[in-house]
Amino acid sequence: MAVLADPRWARIVARDKTADDQFWYAVSTTGVYCRPSCPSRGCNPKNVTIHDTLEDARRTGFRPCKRCKPDGPAAETVSAELVTKACRLIEDSETAPSLTELAAALGLSPGYFHRIFKARTGLTPKGYVAAHRAKRVREALVGEGSVTEAIYDAGFGSSGRFYEASTAMLGMTPSSFRKGGVQEEIRFAIGETTLGSILVASSARGVAAILLGDDPDELARDLQDRFPKAKLVGADADYEAVVAKVVGFVEAPQVGLDLPLDVRGTAFQQRVWQALRDIPLGRTSSYMDVAERIGLPSATRAVAGACAANKLAIAIPCHRVVRSDGALSGYAWGVERKRAILDREQTT
Numbered sequence: 001m002a003v004l005a006d007p008r009w010a011r012i013v014a015r016d017k018t019a020d021d022q023f024w025y026a027v028s029t030t031g032v033y034c035r036p037s038c039p040s041r042g043c044n045p046k047n048v049t050i051h052d053t054l055e056d057a058r059r060t061g062f063r064p065c066k067r068c069k070p071d072g073p074a075a076e077t078v079s080a081e082l083v084t085k086a087c088r089l090i091e092d093s094e095t096a097p098s099l100t101e102l103a104a105a106l107g108l109s110p111g112y113f114h115r116i117f118k119a120r121t122g123l124t125p126k127g128y129v130a131a132h133r134a135k136r137v138r139e140a141l142v143g144e145g146s147v148t149e150a151i152y153d154a155g156f157g158s159s160g161r162f163y164e165a166s167t168a169m170l171g172m173t174p175s176s177f178r179k180g181g182v183q184e185e186i187r188f189a190i191g192e193t194t195l196g197s198i199l200v201a202s203s204a205r206g207v208a209a210i211l212l213g214d215d216p217d218e219l220a221r222d223l224q225d226r227f228p229k230a231k232l233v234g235a236d237a238d239y240e241a242v243v244a245k246v247v248g249f250v251e252a253p254q255v256g257l258d259l260p261l262d263v264r265g266t267a268f269q270q271r272v273w274q275a276l277r278d279i280p281l282g283r284t285s286s287y288m289d290v291a292e293r294i295g296l297p298s299a300t301r302a303v304a305g306a307c308a309a310n311k312l313a314i315a316i317p318c319h320r321v322v323r324s325d326g327a328l329s330g331y332a333w334g335v336e337r338k339r340a341i342l343d344r345e346q347t348t
Contacts, residue, residue, distance in 0.1 A: 003045040012036050012048075018292075020074035024057040025050045033057035037075070038068035076292075082106050083120040083295040086113070087128065096129045120295035122274030131267035184230040188223060190216045191243045193250045195337050199223055200243045201232075206260030209311045210246060212333035226311060250314055253281060253345050257315055265309065272306035279320045282346045286324045308332055314341065 003009050011019040019036035026033040029047045034040065051057040054070065064071045086102050097105075102125055103113035117125050186208065188201035193212075199219040201209040209226060213219045224232060242259065249257040263273060271294045278293075279285050285293075287300040287307075296302070307318035310332070319338045323329050331338035 003048050003050060006050055008036070008050050009045060009048075012050075013042065015039060017074070017076050020076060023050055023052055024054055024070055026057055026060045026062050031062045032065040033060060033062045033070055034065040035068045035070040035074060038065055038070075040065065040067050079116045079120060080292070080295045080297065082108070082113075083117050086117060086125065087121075087295070090125075090129055090132055096133060099125050120293065121271045122278055122294060123271055127274075128267065128271070131270040135267045184227070185233055186223070186227050186230045187233045187239050188220075189234070189239050189243045190219060191247050193247050195250060195340060198243075198247060198250065200246045201227075202239070202242060203262045205262040207242070207246070207312065207315065208262040208264070210313045210315055211311070212313050212337060246314075253314070253341075261312060261315060263312065263316070265306070268302065269306045269309060272303050273310065273316045276307070276310075276317050276320065279317060284320050284322045284326075284342065287321055287329075288324055290321060304329075320345075 008019070008023055008025075012025055015037045017037040022036070024033055024035060026049050027043045027047055028049075029043070033051070049060070051060075057070065086106060089097060089102060089105055099110050099114060103110040106113060108116075114125060117123075117128070121128060123131065184203065186201050186203055188199060188209075190197060190199045192198070195212060196214050197212070197216045197219055199209065199211040199213075199216070199222070200207060201211075201223055209223060211219050211222055213222070245259060246257065249255060263270065265273065272290060275290050275293045287303045288297070291297050291299045291303045294303075303321075307321055308330070310316050310318045313319075313333055319331060319341045321329075328335050328338055328342075
């Protein structure tokens, strides 16, 4: 009865990985002690004792479980450390390392490394390499060197390979990026939803901004501030159809948004935004949850900053991130809108 009344028992039943290293439990019938996330077959609570420390679990005289290995670091901790090391290897390499090279450096098989990297960061290793290269290209183009120097500084072996990927990385040609996006064409239109006004804007690659607010003129000014040197083009009838799709998505989130997105951000922001898109409809996660998901559990403030930098309201669901106690925190387009969006998603 004591074990059943202990709130930690529910975490054992759920095999809660976040409880690992917080407590341990021992099972008298098998003579082993385990960590809470142990995948072994469930046990009868009358045969269980829960221990605050590993030393207490060892004092039972039982042996450590061979499946969950409670004497070592938790699997989640190990995978987070491996992914963090892989990210450092990518960022410190002069040329882009391959999946095989990264896995070998960590002593893992390519398949297993690919799985844990994707699970922790929301990006494949190749995707992270591409995002980091894009960041290096943007930083180099802002500097004093030539475009050619920027190409090689970012780890590209040839200018041909760079120009094949440059538009996808920058959303425009390298020379236009260096000039601050001068004459990049951004089409936009403003519509109305039950959440207020909505501005949708697209580059040649896809939807680059979805902004919410009360004042259409203020939304237009916001767009101009975000793309100060672009050529903003008021949309024609064809573009109104794009806006209609976004409005439909706002009103009925379960229909999804079947439009290409032009997602621009740093490698870290890309990781956070992908993790947000992995949060299921109708569910929420805390900033700490997201930080742990990308393998950087101490980066909760940076995660909050990436959420605030999101230009694609609803499409990249930063509204699904809440405080650890479940309370709603700041939202670029207003906390009341955040509450309304979550209520709508949870009732669909």
